[in-house]
Amino acid sequence: MGNRKNSFSSIDTFTRFPVVYRSPPTINSATLQTIKLSHIARLYQQALALQQQASQHQITLSLAEELNGIDLANQASLAALDRGYIDWLAMARQQSMGEKD
Numbered sequence: 001m002g003n004r005k006n007s008f009s010s011i012d013t014f015t016r017f018p019v020v021y022r023s024p025p026t027i028n029s030a031t032l033q034t035i036k037l038s039h040i041a042r043l044y045q046q047a048l049a050l051q052q053q054a055s056q057h058q059i060t061l062s063l064a065e066e067l068n069g070i071d072l073a074n075q076a077s078l079a080a081l082d083r084g085y086i087d088w089l090a091m092a093r094q095q096s097m098g099e100k101d
Contacts, residue, residue: 046073046081053086065089
């Protein structure tokens with residue numbers, strides 16, 4: 001029993017289950033440019049939506065507030081646009097909280 005070899009040696013594993021490595025798809029400069037423009041267009045639309053919501057609340061956004069909103073929309077659009085970044089900002093302003101709060 002002590003001389004018996006394990007039937008699953010590392011060589012057996014590699015020969016039985018070869019790993020196929022695939023290179024990532026090639027992205028040419030035109031495709032990359034299209035992706036960039038699409039991302040910029042999405043960010044622009046999100047910024048417009050934030051400005052419209054701020055206007056409805058009669059809030060003028062500072063540069064920092066607008067950039068924070070755009071950043072939030074980029075990371076989690078529901079949190080920024082559907083679930084109330086501007087609503088929370090309006091509530092904070094009613095409680096006299098500054099930008100740092």
